[in-house]
Amino acid sequence: MRKTKYLIIGILLLVSIPLILVNCQKETFDEVPQTGITVKKISFEDLKQKKQLAKKIDAIKKAFDVNQLEKSNIVSNDGSFTILTDEILQTIMGVDTTYTMRIEMPTDSTATFENFVIRPADSTYLFSIFRFYFDETQDSDFPYTLSALPVNASLINSGEFDNLLKQTIWVEDCMFDLYCEIELLNPCCDCLQWVLEQVCCGSDCDGGGNGSVEDPDPNEGEDEGGESDPNNGEGNGEGSGSGSGDPYSSGNVPGGVGVLQPIPAPHCEELNNTINSEGANIKPHLENLKTKLQEEGENGVSLQNDGGTYNNVTIPPTNTNTITPPVGNAVYGAAHMHPAYSTFPMFSWGDVYTLSKLYQYTSSDLKDEVTFMLVCADIPQPAEVYALVIDDAAAFFLSLNNELQNMINNNPSIDSSLPIADKIELAIGFLNDDLGNEFIVDADFEKAFLNYFGDYNISLFKADGAISNWSKLSLDSPIGPVEETPCN
């Protein structure tokens, strides 16, 4: 009888296992309910009625010509721009409400138009200027590229506002990381999509979006004597925040007209130009890098084109597995090598990030040529020359930032209160090791790389042994094999 009792208890417990397991599973749910976007026009008087905004509006008033307030315009003290307040768009999305105003004349003469945006963040409001550049290469519903000028709220006071445009910076990674900063504050929203929804919110809405960066630096004051802070988010950014998508055509396709078809970027032509003696002629430099593989440090060359003249500039070699290529208007690429015994014979995550910077900073007429090359050797295999190129810049940047954001959000080692630039720098270090963990498991580095970056909208090319032709590397399936499609 006692055995039967135990048996029954045992059976009951066994039956309950699945229930226990199911009930103990980690539940996932949206922290913020998804709601639609509501857009309506409000007056400046309506705006001033917002209690939480009152102080900020007062702060703005100190910084502007008060007399102009009654004329439905806000003019900065230095006269550099005027905010039109006769039409303010209030955008409600979820729990967040933003306010968008047009700027009368763009502060950047090359911008098509600009908006001044007020966005809530925690218990305060942040200000920014969004610039919209018409991009005729984008045959889409929204033919503009964007950049954002974050306006630190603390700068909006009468004493410092005169120099606002000089003091505020194009935050590093302005366009895209700024969006992710937004998303960090608004976890319910998809980063870029959210901003574009703000912009394309309706037929009567001709612009909008928001974003700002306020960087409390918990390390402020910790710097030791004689050393300035190189990465202080307020100290050094000069980079442009522009970015653009690749062109799309509405070509005819069987079964329909007007379906958007991506045009393959002419990477072969551009890459062949790099090794052509009548073009950039970097082949001698690549050959030279092959001879450096046994060295402890890295070597490299910066690929530049100033006014149509190609110039290959040697980057000072290092004694470590890092080399720092310059980026700038005339810089369209770089080539570097990985020491054979200390570094994986493939691009690192940081290398892919560097590719994005080469693209971001180069002039618009050189963006199609942007490439980052790598000379390396999987000992005892012979040296290889690889080239990374961007297929779709907007999608590439979005993928990069999604990955960075995911790392930042889920890594308990990253202090969420750090400035975004610091968080990105930390995240890249972790992502380098994360990619390394995949390389450890799959020593077919080309395959592992293509798998990891398969949806990044970048392409990996490999030169032949004589560096006279390029082949595109691709995967039909995650398990390979890697297929090579020669350019010629």
Place this chain on the structure above:
Amino acid sequence: MKQISITITLLLTLISYAQNPIIDIEEFSGKRNAIENAYYKDINNFMDPYIGTWVYTEICPLTGNEIVYFKIVLEKELMTNYGEYYVDTVIGEYQYKENGVELRSTLDNTSQYYHGIYSWGNLLRKSDTYPLCSDCPTNERRLHLIIRDWVRKLGGTITLKLFVDHDGQPAIEGFIYGTGVLYYEIDNPPPFFYMIIPTGTFIFKKQ
């Protein structure tokens, strides 16, 4: 009664295992491939011999003065939560001095965010993993860690390899390299490209 206890213990073990399946950390292949709620554990305790305080010193042969003093303190952290999975990690702090002057130290750090030394994912390295090590025993593992200069806001990696020195004492060969600035604006270079701790090889002795 004994049978009930055994049954319940068995069930609790099963439940616990089902919630956090334990996987050898060497099978960790990046966060994208990580199994939700899995515990990537150092099941072979490869990390344990590295735990403790280690010191590298460089003495001027002429004067006997200490030129470089470099101390690292390592500890093992079990089951660090990475949101969707757990990993055994090694964290640590360091102190770096040249000619008696402390140039950098994280020894006083108490924050989880500002360790001088930390790791990501699988930090164990076999001999055929970069950086390559032709003389590393197959039954031992090196540790691949991140070392950070929080003042310059730059990081690098430090790969640790255990060995026994000529005095028969445990020692660590530490190889510090990368990662510096990934890019710089051509007209606006940063003041620092690398950490204040130089790259290279350091032989640390157990304290």
